[in-house]
Amino acid sequence: MNYLIMVSHGQFASGLKNALTMLVGDKKECLAIGLEDGKGIDDFTILMKEAICDIHPEDAVVLVGDLIGGSPLTTAMSILSEHGLSQNLVVIGGMNLPLVLTTALMKDTYHGQELVDQVLQEASAGLRQFSFVVDEEEDI
Template structure:
């Protein structure tokens, strides 16, 4: 099975998982873990390891993190490396809803390299500036 594992600071990963369930339905292969305020990296590592304990070495992990270089993502990578699961793991930082949704919906349609390419294109394409224009109607 391919698991989508979301890691973040605070409640972002859990909130994103909630939004994903609204758009794509509840998925058992989506796991969300957040580093809470005041929680140590070691405590987060234990929580992360518990959260992915059902994932086997035959499974794949698509790890999405909020910040590249942030404690949740680097700690999660350390745990995955310690468990010797990094050969079956793809990592993307800077997660957002379009990226996560595309990952969940398309993860089984592509191999790892193609999936990364597709989700990054989708996430980048979703970033746009919206300009609000106020129309002024003339009084006659």
């Protein structure tokens, strides 16, 4: 199976999973784990270990985190490695909804660097500045 694991500070990962479910339906292979406010990394570690208990070394995992170098992402990487899940692991930092949506839809089609290229392209394309234009003509 191919998994998408989202990790974050606070409830960002669970919020993205909620939005993802609204867009593509409930996907059991998409997991969200957050380092909740007031909780420590030990609490996060317990949640992470519980979340990955059904993942096997032959499964592919895409791990996305809110911040590159942040505690949730680095801890999740360590836990996945300790459980022998690093061989088929892709890690991306700086998640947003276009990235997780594309990953959820393409994780069964593309793998490794090809998947990374696809999702990073979509994630970047999802960032745009909009200009608010006011029509100053009045209808008479």
